[in-house]
Amino acid sequence: MPRIAIAWFRRDLRVQDHPALTAAVEEADVVVPVFVLDDRLLALHDGAPNRRWFMRESLVALRDELAARGAALRILRGDSRSVVPALVRETHADAVYVTRDVSGTGRHRDHAVAERLARDGVELHAKRGQYVHEPDELVTGDGAPYRVFTPYARAWLARPRRSPLAAPSRIPGPAEARPDDVPDLGPPTADPALMPDPGEPAARERLHTWVDGGLATYHETRNRLDRQGTSRLSQDLRFGLLSATEVVHAADRPGPGPEAFIRELAWRDFYAQVLWHQLDATTSPFRPAARAMRWRDDREALEAWRDGRTGYPVVDAAMRQLHATGFVPNRARMIVASFLAKDLLIDPRLGEAEFMRHLTDGDPASNDGGWQWSAGTGTDPQPFVRVFNPVLQGTRFDPDGDYVRRWVPELRAIEGAAVHEPWTLQEDVHRATGYPGRIVDHAAARERALAAFAEAGLDRREDDRGRRD
Template structure:
């Protein structure tokens, strides 16, 4: 009886998992046993051990390991470069005859998968890989001539016309019959997961497959009906919070799509949410076909822009000390929780690139280090959209006014007060523009501008003119 390796990377679930489903079918046919593997790559250690993103990811791995244990097996944690890690696995499971995994189609993961296909084949281990992370992969929604869509509207029209993949249901009991009773190969690597997830218990995180499904159910019952409006109000729980679960693969996009499509309620609300799932696919397609956009503007016309080199301003933005309450609230939420409401992602990105005129790459890099739901395609696409340098981006002359955005989406300042403690006593009439308070009003509010809370880093109207001229000169 041979073994079948199932290589988990960012798909930590036992339900609706293409690679696992196909591996189980293979085992039934060939009377083989399932062996679950996770590679702890040294790339993980390049991040700070205090990184919330790293903690969240490793806490998810830990949770999945416990779930595998209930199934009757171990999630084998092996450390090192990919070939080194699997060499360790083969020493213990020399009868491996096949490997199943859900592939990566962009960035480092794509290169790794291409390399490991050859590595496994050289050892006469058959390779079975699947597109599982997106509803439609980068090569599925294309123009008739095989080229990609560069504008979302026609892409979405074509996306909607495609048949949607169904949910793969797996029986927990049936899986239990085919898993091999394994032991950890490296106690050090297994303990490293424990160490790297340290501190996650103190965060208000609900982690794992059960939490993902519970959150989806809660969203459909409580917030989907008002999603078109509620999703824009940061203090209201109007979003699904699925991004972190999709990032770690504790729920599949097919499961999310199917649940939303089959839910009761207004079609407009469901359509608004499904459109966001399509946006996720769209940005992944752009990144997969144009990996250079990680470091280069999609629009060639803007590749020579001379962005401001101002470390002091950049640091103020990172810390949430720009003097613009809505911007600072968003950045402080990111630093404290490893997450930020999507409306605030747009506001803070626009502020960095249009008001401070600082390179979008620096913002993308900071978000990448902080966000627990970091998805390269979506993050890069979002930043290039805000900076007006990407495909189908916001026009360069559309510059978010942070005060207007604040008044519109946090009218009473509840979100601001939650994250900017210095402003908690500031009256609602000044919460969006505290610098307009008189000295007497500042004193009453225990918020002296320039002392307790910074004065605005820049004048928005002046910066708006400057950045528009900057882009005009590049055309």
């Protein structure tokens, strides 16, 4: 009897450097690749149309990559906990191979599937592949997970990395098998012309263009809003069109640019291990004192923030860019997150949810980590409450105002950095732009935030007492 293996794809829509796929090909005579469209997961975050579209198109590319190597991708619809065991029975498979998932939903699902398969004597082989170092690989001297990034990054950098695997040249599928159609999952809400091309080949081209181009000066350009100073690989890592190992391997060159870039990939692993060790990280603030925070219930302000009508141009530009493209640069993510949590004193979890609805790279671990860092409620707290000044952030990282003018058309006629402070224009000129006035005064809002954070005990580092690192 030939050994039959199922290669179950999830957040790893690639054939290169895919340890689970490679193991399936090496250990079985026939490989049945499958992807499950799970309606429960597809409905999360209001359906996240940008991610859905990007995923669907990337699945089409994966189907082609697999077909070129002899295997036919099966697309199943339903609850993975029942459809995967059913496929195992239908194909008489001996084993199922997956890339290990760290999110709460993914882990519960895998646990349930593994239990059902075990009843039929079939093993679920969960392989590494989503991170450079797995979330449970790095622990402090006394075996605890890291809570602070700097020592984590030190250990992360010191740990030897594996080399990327080549794509299997042949993936022996069942004879006569035809790939399934990939159903249309609906259009994105962002403009597809402003989104990165989906699929593994496009992602790899982006990687090569990046390492041969912008990478060398990344340390200088990464915070600029008015030019593309970063790799734009986050959606590729989110959907596993590229493995993080391949990206680090390609970027591992001498110089401050590559060094800074690789360190950012350590942040990705860091937040994954925070989520791994504390499953409720995405629903409750990491720092105990943050639970005492009294957020304001202000629907109008929340809507103004969401729709890019706060009257602060750099904040509004970023939120409009989010909706138009499904992407926001890291610096702008920090600015809008700080504005919501500090200037508006609105629960950052509402902003986090808005990001998850629209980001093509939306990822529970990195998004939650980024929000909690910006809101001052997460790991690695600052020794003081940092309230970003939106005007200073704008003039520093968008010095000529080009970013604002691109996303806030009402302000296009205003030249230079003056665009960051439209309220300093003559009143009739400001009114003629049609651009809204400020919904809060930053200086007053800052004082209000400092008082609220102090009241909750979030202005001190006392929460960290007793933590080793």
